[in-house]
Amino acid sequence: MPIHDQTTKRGLDMLRDPRFNKGTAFTREEREKYGLMGLLPDMVSDVDMQIQRIEGHIKSLPRDIDRYVYFSDLQERNESLFYRILMGNPEAYMPVVYTPTVGLACQTFGRIYRRPKGLFISIRHRGRIADVLRNWPEEDVRWICVTDGERILGLGDLGAQGMGIPVGKLALYTACAGVPPHMTLPVVLDVGTNNEELLKDPFYIGVRERRLTGDDYASFIEEFVTAVEEVFPQCSVQWEDFANPNAGPILDRYRDRIPSFNDDIQGTAAVGVAGILAALRMKNERLADQTFLFFGAGSAGTGIADLLCRVMEKDGIPLEDARKKCWLVDSKGLVVSSRTELADTKLPFTHDHEEVGTLAEAAQVTRATVLIGTSTIPKSFTFEVIEQMAANSDRPIIFPFSNPTSKSECSAEEAYTWTNGKAIFASGSPFASVDIDGVTYYPGQGNNVYIFPGLCLAVYVTKASTIPDRAFAVAARALAAMVSDEQFAKGLIYPPMANIRAAALVVANAVTEFFFNEGLARVERPADIAAFVDAAVWQPEY
Numbered sequence: 104m105p106i107h108d109q110t111t112k113r114g115l116d117m118l119r120d121p122r123f124n125k126g127t128a129f130t131r132e133e134r135e136k137y138g139l140m141g142l143l144p145d146m147v148s149d150v151d152m153q154i155q156r157i158e159g160h161i162k163s164l165p166r167d168i169d170r171y172v173y174f175s176d177l178q179e180r181n182e183s184l185f186y187r188i189l190m191g192n193p194e195a196y197m198p199v200v201y202t203p204t205v206g207l208a209c210q211t212f213g214r215i216y217r218r219p220k221g222l223f224i225s226i227r228h229r230g231r232i233a234d235v236l237r238n239w240p241e242e243d244v245r246w247i248c249v250t251d252g253e254r255i256l257g258l259g260d261l262g263a264q265g266m267g268i269p270v271g272k273l274a275l276y277t278a279c280a281g282v283p284p285h286m287t288l289p290v291v292l293d294v295g296t297n298n299e300e301l302l303k304d305p306f307y308i309g310v311r312e313r314r315l316t317g318d319d320y321a322s323f324i325e326e327f328v329t330a331v332e333e334v335f336p337q338c339s340v341q342w343e344d345f346a347n348p349n350a351g352p353i354l355d356r357y358r359d360r361i362p363s364f365n366d367d368i369q370g371t372a373a374v375g376v377a378g379i380l381a382a383l384r385m386k387n388e389r390l391a392d393q394t395f396l397f398f399g400a401g402s403a404g405t406g407i408a409d410l411l412c413r414v415m416e417k418d419g420i421p422l423e424d425a426r427k428k429c430w431l432v433d434s435k436g437l438v439v440s441s442r443t444e445l446a447d448t449k450l451p452f453t454h455d456h457e458e459v460g461t462l463a464e465a466a467q468v469t470r471a472t473v474l475i476g477t478s479t480i481p482k483s484f485t486f487e488v489i490e491q492m493a494a495n496s497d498r499p500i501i502f503p504f505s506n507p508t509s510k511s512e513c514s515a516e517e518a519y520t521w522t523n524g525k526a527i528f529a530s531g532s533p534f535a536s537v538d539i540d541g542v543t544y545y546p547g548q549g550n551n552v553y554i555f556p557g558l559c560l561a562v563y564v565t566k567a568s569t570i571p572d573r574a575f576a577v578a579a580r581a582l583a584a585m586v587s588d589e590q591f592a593k594g595l596i597y598p599p600m601a602n603i604r605a606a607a608l609v610v611a612n613a614v615t616e617f618f619f620n621e622g623l624a625r626v627e628r629p630a631d632i633a634a635f636v637d638a639a640v641w642q643p644e645y
């Protein structure tokens with residue numbers, strides 16, 4: 104059924120609802136039928152012409168942030184057209200709608216704010232969070248992406264302005280995997296901010312108080328989860344960009360109560376592990392023969408290390424031995440047993456070793472073959488560090504994963520130049536290809552978007568009761584296995600962004616099968632899983 108036949112709205116109400124509006128593409132018959140005569144100019148466009156018009160406008164804009172605002176307006180005006188354009192050229196437009204542009208969008212959110220695309224649930228709503236959720240116009244929400252804005256990308260505490268992140272992330276659920284957009288809900292838990300600049304900024308949009316902490320914070324999260332269970336009983340939750348001390352405990356507390364995951368920990372882990380598995384496929388080496396050095400031991404770093412160890416364990420390496428292959432460096436240096444007050448998440452990876460002074464020294468003493476940066480410290484993979492990695496391995500695996508680009512531990516050009524083109528490179532934010540002495544190198548992007556949309560589609564179609572870490576290992580293996588020899592020949596360890604829809608479906612099919620095999624699906628197993636998943640994919644059609 105055409106989308107505009109799924110509503111009783113007519114006239115301007117229909118044109119103002121992005122879910123049903125198709126602008127100048129309403130035919131003359133539809134204009135009669137829905138009371139639109141005179142509310143549109145005479146011209147009737149087809150969707151291709153609309154796309155041409157929008158793309159022409161996007162090109163004419165001077166900065167990515169202007170393009171972000173334009174896309175944001177389009178999403179509020181005509182949802183189908185927004186997704187048609189985003190899906191039509193994900194390589195070009197995803198960096199505008201999500202990272203890296205979304206980082207700047209959140210920093211300036213108070214100045215570019217237009218209309219709510221989600222719910223701002225603030226500490227003023229304590230005791231009434233269920234009522235706030237009921238204000239959302241959709242009744243059947245299946246995915247909430249929620250942040251408290253405390254650790255937005257690598258940019259720190261942006262308070263309520265972090266809303267840009269769940270909005271962008273959920274747009275990618277739809278654009279990449281076809282999760283129906285009206286079944287997703289972006290949420291900011293506005294518990295204040297400790298960002299002094301924002302507290303003083305007259306345009307700051309959130310509660311102008313310092314952050315809620317301790318038991319008050321915990322009971323606010325508890326009330327939120329209880330309210331979601333009550334108002335949207337079929338809903339799953341993605342915890343997004345919570346600060347390190349809260350991220351793990353929140354996930355652990357709620358993951359068995361409500362299907363939920365933390366993309367910074369588990370999604371990052373899966374995309375990191377997928378990159379490592381694909382890089383090893385490319386150079387025909389085994390996990391068992393590698394040593395991993397993590398620079399930055401927060402949610403992302405320890406998340407990758409944990410999942411990597413689980414994958415090694417499944418491959419027959421005892422867990423203790425797998426952990427001994429992983430070395431962490433945090434802001435205080437190498438994580439060694441003589442250090443006190445180490446976070447629980449770092450403890451499994453402590454080594455009996457003396458402390459070392461620099462990252463280059465850590466690379467030297469560990470003989471690391473794989474270096475992963477999740478430190479948010481730009482340019483920390485110096486010439487000395489990368490030179491040492493090249494001394495440790497013929498083809499060192501170098502992943503500066505910190506976002507946005509301004510936080511990257513090194514650039515693609517640096518990694519390739521300093522290793523004479525030997526590095527297998529992937530970064531968190533995209534880098535352009537690099538030409539050195541007539542050879543072109545294609546940097547990979549270890550973007551979580553390869554994992555979370557497909558995984559969330561699998562949860563949506565199976566109504567999975569819980570999302571175990573093993574689901575992320577399945578997603579990682581599926582993604583690594585789909586990289587072709589032709590892509591390897593170019594140095595790519597992830598499928599090109601242009602193929603993101605296909606990659607998301609590969610992940611969705613593998614994880615859907617996993618949920619059925621593990622008895623976690625709450626729907627009947629279909630005869631043909633791929634056809635079942637495919638049939639659930641939302642299409643941006645008028």
Ligand code: NAD
Nearest residue numbers: 256257347371399400401402403433434478505506531549
């Ligand atoms: P986090 O705050 O949990 O962790 C950051 C870690 O970096 C902390 O352990 C901190 O101690 C460490 N650090 C700070 N200064 C350091 C220093 N001087 N030397 C060594 N370590 C230092 O944040 P996170 O969630 O782990 O994210 C970290 C970065 O990774 C962010 O930039 C984020 O955007 C990026 N990230 C990338 C991807 C991806 O590319 N797929 C996914 C998730 C996160």
